[in-house]
Amino acid sequence: MTASRHPAPRFRGVFPVVPTIFDERGGLDLTGQMRCVDFMIDAGSNGLAILANFSEQFVLGDDEREALTRAILEHVAGRVPVIVTTTHFSTAICLARSLRAQAQGAAMVMVMPPYHGATLRVGEAAIEQFFARLSDGLGIPVMIQDAPIAGTPLSPAFLARLAQAHARIRYFKIETAGAANKLRELIALGGDAIEGPWDGEEAITLLADLDAGATGAMTGGGYPDGIRTIVDAHAAGDREAAVAAYARWLPLINFENRQGGFLTAKALMKEGGIVACDAPRHPYPAMHPATRAGLLDVARRLDPLVLRWAK
8 A cells, every 4th residue: 555655855754843932921932942842853853844834933923933943943953954934925035034044054945835814815827936936046945835724726736847847846745635645646747856745734644645655744743752653664664563553643643633733732842841831822822721631631641752751
Protein backbone atom coordinates (compact mmCIF):
# COMPACT_ATOMS: atom_id res chain seq x y z
CA MET A 1 0.00 0.00 0.00
CA THR A 2 3.00 2.32 0.28
CA ALA A 3 3.41 4.65 -2.69
CA SER A 4 6.65 4.71 -4.65
CA ARG A 5 9.18 7.30 -3.51
CA HIS A 6 10.71 10.15 -5.48
CA PRO A 7 14.29 11.39 -4.99
CA ALA A 8 15.04 12.16 -1.34
CA PRO A 9 13.69 15.56 -0.27
CA ARG A 10 15.85 18.09 1.53
CA PHE A 11 13.33 18.20 4.37
CA ARG A 12 11.20 15.33 5.60
CA GLY A 13 9.75 13.93 8.81
CA VAL A 14 7.85 15.67 11.59
CA PHE A 15 7.81 19.49 11.57
CA PRO A 16 5.25 20.48 14.21
CA VAL A 17 3.85 23.98 14.52
CA VAL A 18 5.30 26.02 17.38
CA PRO A 19 2.50 27.63 19.43
CA THR A 20 2.88 31.29 20.38
CA ILE A 21 3.23 31.67 24.13
CA PHE A 22 1.54 34.66 25.79
CA ASP A 23 1.60 35.84 29.38
CA GLU A 24 -1.49 36.46 31.50
CA ARG A 25 -1.77 40.01 30.17
CA GLY A 26 -1.63 38.87 26.55
CA GLY A 27 1.95 39.93 25.86
CA LEU A 28 4.59 37.75 24.27
CA ASP A 29 6.34 35.48 26.78
CA LEU A 30 9.71 34.99 25.10
CA THR A 31 11.14 33.02 28.02
CA GLY A 32 8.26 30.56 27.86
CA GLN A 33 8.52 30.59 24.06
CA MET A 34 12.11 29.39 24.14
CA ARG A 35 11.28 26.64 26.66
CA CYS A 36 8.52 25.55 24.30
CA VAL A 37 10.99 25.40 21.41
CA ASP A 38 13.57 23.48 23.46
CA PHE A 39 10.96 20.92 24.48
CA MET A 40 9.79 20.43 20.90
CA ILE A 41 13.35 19.80 19.72
CA ASP A 42 14.05 17.42 22.60
CA ALA A 43 10.80 15.59 21.80
CA GLY A 44 12.21 14.59 18.43
CA SER A 45 10.97 17.22 16.00
CA ASN A 46 12.85 16.92 12.71
CA GLY A 47 12.15 20.61 12.21
CA LEU A 48 9.77 23.34 13.34
CA ALA A 49 7.17 25.61 11.75
CA ILE A 50 6.47 29.06 13.17
CA LEU A 51 3.84 31.78 12.67
CA ALA A 52 1.33 29.31 11.25
CA ASN A 53 -2.42 29.32 11.91
CA PHE A 54 -1.82 26.96 14.84
CA SER A 55 0.64 29.61 16.11
CA GLU A 56 -2.27 32.10 16.26
CA GLN A 57 -0.56 34.19 13.60
CA PHE A 58 -3.84 36.02 13.06
CA VAL A 59 -3.55 37.79 16.46
CA LEU A 60 0.07 38.93 16.01
CA GLY A 61 1.22 42.37 15.00
CA ASP A 62 3.91 42.82 12.35
CA ASP A 63 6.44 43.85 15.00
CA GLU A 64 5.63 40.75 17.03
CA ARG A 65 6.05 38.51 13.98
CA GLU A 66 9.50 39.97 13.44
CA ALA A 67 10.44 39.64 17.11
CA LEU A 68 9.32 36.00 17.22
CA THR A 69 11.05 35.08 13.98
CA ARG A 70 14.32 36.62 15.07
CA ALA A 71 14.21 35.25 18.62
CA ILE A 72 13.23 31.70 17.64
CA LEU A 73 15.71 31.38 14.77
CA GLU A 74 18.53 32.72 16.95
CA HIS A 75 17.56 30.36 19.78
CA VAL A 76 17.27 27.31 17.55
CA ALA A 77 20.70 28.18 16.16
CA GLY A 78 20.60 25.54 13.44
CA ARG A 79 19.69 22.60 15.68
CA VAL A 80 16.77 21.84 13.34
CA PRO A 81 15.48 23.53 10.18
CA VAL A 82 12.71 26.09 10.71
CA ILE A 83 9.86 26.87 8.32
CA VAL A 84 8.48 30.41 8.62
CA THR A 85 4.91 31.17 7.55
CA THR A 86 4.84 34.41 5.54
CA THR A 87 1.30 34.41 4.14
CA HIS A 88 -0.14 37.76 3.07
CA PHE A 89 -2.63 38.82 0.41
CA SER A 90 -0.13 41.28 -1.07
CA THR A 91 2.51 39.74 -3.30
CA ALA A 92 5.02 42.45 -2.37
CA ILE A 93 4.45 42.12 1.37
CA CYS A 94 4.59 38.32 1.25
CA LEU A 95 7.85 38.46 -0.69
CA ALA A 96 9.31 41.03 1.72
CA ARG A 97 8.35 38.86 4.71
CA SER A 98 9.86 35.83 3.00
CA LEU A 99 13.11 37.62 2.20
CA ARG A 100 13.48 38.73 5.83
CA ALA A 101 12.84 35.19 7.03
CA GLN A 102 15.40 33.85 4.56
CA ALA A 103 17.98 36.41 5.72
CA GLN A 104 17.38 35.37 9.35
CA GLY A 105 18.00 31.70 8.60
CA ALA A 106 14.66 30.17 7.64
CA ALA A 107 14.99 26.86 5.80
CA MET A 108 11.72 27.34 3.95
CA VAL A 109 8.68 29.61 3.87
CA MET A 110 5.09 28.41 3.96
CA VAL A 111 2.46 30.44 2.15
CA MET A 112 -1.26 30.16 1.49
CA PRO A 113 -2.71 31.48 -1.78
CA PRO A 114 -3.88 35.11 -1.58
CA TYR A 115 -7.15 35.47 0.32
CA HIS A 116 -8.81 37.85 2.74
CA GLY A 117 -11.88 37.20 4.83
CA ALA A 118 -14.64 34.95 3.61
CA THR A 119 -14.99 36.19 0.05
CA LEU A 120 -11.90 37.98 -1.31
CA ARG A 121 -10.01 35.63 -3.64
CA VAL A 122 -8.11 35.77 -6.93
CA GLY A 123 -8.08 33.40 -9.89
CA GLU A 124 -5.47 30.89 -10.99
CA ALA A 125 -3.61 33.32 -13.24
CA ALA A 126 -3.04 35.75 -10.36
CA ILE A 127 -2.19 32.91 -7.97
CA GLU A 128 0.47 31.67 -10.38
CA GLN A 129 1.92 35.18 -10.74
CA PHE A 130 1.98 35.46 -6.94
CA PHE A 131 3.94 32.23 -6.47
CA ALA A 132 6.15 32.90 -9.50
CA ARG A 133 7.36 36.14 -7.93
CA LEU A 134 8.08 34.34 -4.66
CA SER A 135 9.99 31.64 -6.51
CA ASP A 136 12.00 34.13 -8.55
CA GLY A 137 12.83 36.28 -5.52
CA LEU A 138 13.90 33.61 -3.05
CA GLY A 139 16.76 31.18 -2.65
CA ILE A 140 14.93 28.76 -0.32
CA PRO A 141 11.98 26.46 -1.03
CA VAL A 142 8.38 27.59 -0.85
CA MET A 143 5.71 25.34 0.66
CA ILE A 144 2.18 25.97 -0.58
CA GLN A 145 -0.32 25.47 2.23
CA ASP A 146 -3.51 24.05 0.73
CA ALA A 147 -5.83 24.70 3.67
CA PRO A 148 -9.62 25.12 3.85
CA ILE A 149 -9.22 28.41 5.72
CA ALA A 150 -8.01 30.05 2.50
CA GLY A 151 -11.19 29.03 0.69
CA THR A 152 -9.26 28.73 -2.57
CA PRO A 153 -9.58 25.55 -4.62
CA LEU A 154 -6.13 24.34 -5.72
CA SER A 155 -6.40 21.34 -8.02
CA PRO A 156 -3.61 18.76 -8.17
CA ALA A 157 -3.07 19.68 -11.82
CA PHE A 158 -2.63 23.37 -10.95
CA LEU A 159 -0.26 22.63 -8.07
CA ALA A 160 1.77 20.28 -10.25
CA ARG A 161 2.00 22.95 -12.94
CA LEU A 162 3.28 25.46 -10.39
CA ALA A 163 5.98 23.04 -9.26
CA GLN A 164 7.07 22.21 -12.79
CA ALA A 165 7.19 25.85 -13.90
CA HIS A 166 8.74 27.53 -10.85
CA ALA A 167 11.97 26.28 -9.29
CA ARG A 168 11.31 27.14 -5.63
CA ILE A 169 7.76 25.76 -5.48
CA ARG A 170 8.64 22.32 -4.21
CA TYR A 171 6.67 21.53 -1.04
CA PHE A 172 2.92 21.14 -0.53
CA LYS A 173 1.02 20.82 2.73
CA ILE A 174 -2.34 19.27 1.86
CA GLU A 175 -5.11 19.74 4.44
CA THR A 176 -8.26 19.54 2.34
CA ALA A 177 -10.86 16.78 2.35
CA GLY A 178 -9.60 13.65 0.64
CA ALA A 179 -6.00 14.65 1.30
CA ALA A 180 -4.54 11.22 0.50
CA ASN A 181 -6.09 11.09 -2.95
CA LYS A 182 -4.96 14.65 -3.65
CA LEU A 183 -1.41 13.83 -2.56
CA ARG A 184 -1.40 10.72 -4.72
CA GLU A 185 -2.59 12.63 -7.79
CA LEU A 186 -0.20 15.51 -7.14
CA ILE A 187 2.77 13.14 -6.98
CA ALA A 188 1.69 11.35 -10.15
CA LEU A 189 1.18 14.58 -12.10
CA GLY A 190 4.16 16.53 -10.81
CA GLY A 191 6.83 13.85 -10.85
CA ASP A 192 10.20 14.87 -9.47
CA ALA A 193 9.10 18.51 -9.17
CA ILE A 194 7.06 17.47 -6.12
CA GLU A 195 9.94 17.31 -3.66
CA GLY A 196 7.85 17.40 -0.50
CA PRO A 197 4.23 16.21 -0.44
CA TRP A 198 3.19 16.74 3.20
CA ASP A 199 0.40 15.84 5.56
CA GLY A 200 -1.17 18.44 7.87
CA GLU A 201 -4.32 19.04 9.92
CA GLU A 202 -2.95 17.65 13.20
CA ALA A 203 -2.16 14.26 11.61
CA ILE A 204 -5.81 13.21 11.58
CA THR A 205 -5.26 11.62 8.12
CA LEU A 206 -1.58 10.82 8.66
CA LEU A 207 -1.59 7.09 7.95
CA ALA A 208 -3.55 7.42 4.71
CA ASP A 209 -1.36 10.34 3.67
CA LEU A 210 1.84 8.39 4.32
CA ASP A 211 0.45 5.50 2.29
CA ALA A 212 -0.23 8.00 -0.51
CA GLY A 213 3.41 9.12 -0.53
CA ALA A 214 3.63 11.96 2.00
CA THR A 215 7.21 12.49 3.18
CA GLY A 216 6.51 15.05 5.89
CA ALA A 217 3.92 15.88 8.53
CA MET A 218 3.17 19.30 9.98
CA THR A 219 1.20 18.68 13.15
CA GLY A 220 0.44 20.31 16.47
CA GLY A 221 3.39 20.86 18.78
CA GLY A 222 2.35 18.94 21.89
CA TYR A 223 3.60 15.42 21.20
CA PRO A 224 6.12 15.14 18.35
CA ASP A 225 7.55 12.10 20.14
CA GLY A 226 4.28 10.28 19.46
CA ILE A 227 4.00 11.39 15.83
CA ARG A 228 7.60 10.30 15.22
CA THR A 229 6.72 6.71 16.13
CA ILE A 230 4.23 6.65 13.25
CA VAL A 231 6.27 8.49 10.65
CA ASP A 232 9.56 6.75 11.43
CA ALA A 233 8.05 3.28 11.25
CA HIS A 234 6.38 4.03 7.95
CA ALA A 235 9.57 5.54 6.49
CA ALA A 236 11.46 2.40 7.53
CA GLY A 237 9.01 0.26 5.58
CA ASP A 238 7.33 -1.24 8.65
CA ARG A 239 3.72 -0.38 7.92
CA GLU A 240 2.37 -2.73 10.58
CA ALA A 241 4.33 -0.86 13.25
CA ALA A 242 3.11 2.43 11.80
CA VAL A 243 -0.50 1.20 11.95
CA ALA A 244 -0.05 0.13 15.57
CA ALA A 245 1.53 3.47 16.51
CA TYR A 246 -1.20 5.40 14.71
CA ALA A 247 -3.87 3.41 16.54
CA ARG A 248 -2.15 4.14 19.86
CA TRP A 249 -1.89 7.90 19.35
CA LEU A 250 -5.13 8.41 17.43
CA PRO A 251 -7.27 9.28 20.49
CA LEU A 252 -5.00 12.24 21.25
CA ILE A 253 -4.69 13.22 17.58
CA ASN A 254 -8.47 13.12 17.27
CA PHE A 255 -9.00 15.12 20.46
CA GLU A 256 -6.67 17.84 19.23
CA ASN A 257 -8.24 17.92 15.77
CA ARG A 258 -11.88 17.89 16.91
CA GLN A 259 -11.91 19.35 20.43
CA GLY A 260 -8.85 21.26 21.60
CA GLY A 261 -7.62 22.76 18.35
CA PHE A 262 -4.64 25.10 18.49
CA LEU A 263 -4.95 25.43 22.27
CA THR A 264 -4.04 21.76 22.73
CA ALA A 265 -0.26 22.07 22.61
CA LYS A 266 -0.18 24.97 25.05
CA ALA A 267 -2.55 23.22 27.47
CA LEU A 268 -0.29 20.16 27.48
CA MET A 269 2.81 22.32 27.92
CA LYS A 270 1.29 24.18 30.85
CA GLU A 271 0.28 20.92 32.51
CA GLY A 272 3.82 19.68 32.10
CA GLY A 273 5.35 22.84 33.56
CA ILE A 274 6.98 23.97 30.32
CA VAL A 275 5.04 27.25 30.07
CA ALA A 276 3.29 29.32 32.72
CA CYS A 277 0.30 30.41 30.64
CA ASP A 278 -1.66 28.63 27.94
CA ALA A 279 -4.17 31.38 27.20
CA PRO A 280 -5.00 32.57 23.70
CA ARG A 281 -5.41 36.25 22.91
CA HIS A 282 -8.79 37.91 23.19
CA PRO A 283 -11.30 37.57 21.64
CA TYR A 284 -10.57 33.87 21.16
CA PRO A 285 -11.99 31.97 24.16
CA ALA A 286 -9.84 30.01 26.58
CA MET A 287 -10.12 26.24 26.62
CA HIS A 288 -13.17 25.08 28.57
CA PRO A 289 -12.25 23.28 31.83
CA ALA A 290 -14.13 20.17 30.71
CA THR A 291 -12.24 20.13 27.43
CA ARG A 292 -8.97 20.48 29.32
CA ALA A 293 -9.89 17.60 31.62
CA GLY A 294 -10.75 15.40 28.66
CA LEU A 295 -7.50 16.29 26.91
CA LEU A 296 -5.38 15.48 29.94
CA ASP A 297 -7.21 12.21 30.52
CA VAL A 298 -6.38 11.10 26.98
CA ALA A 299 -2.80 12.36 27.16
CA ARG A 300 -1.92 10.77 30.50
CA ARG A 301 -2.82 7.34 29.11
CA LEU A 302 -0.02 7.82 26.55
CA ASP A 303 2.64 9.33 28.84
CA PRO A 304 3.95 11.84 26.27
CA LEU A 305 7.20 13.67 26.97
CA VAL A 306 5.35 16.97 27.23
CA LEU A 307 4.02 15.94 30.65
CA ARG A 308 7.48 14.90 31.92
CA TRP A 309 10.08 17.09 30.21
CA ALA A 310 10.15 19.93 32.77
CA LYS A 311 9.82 17.75 35.88
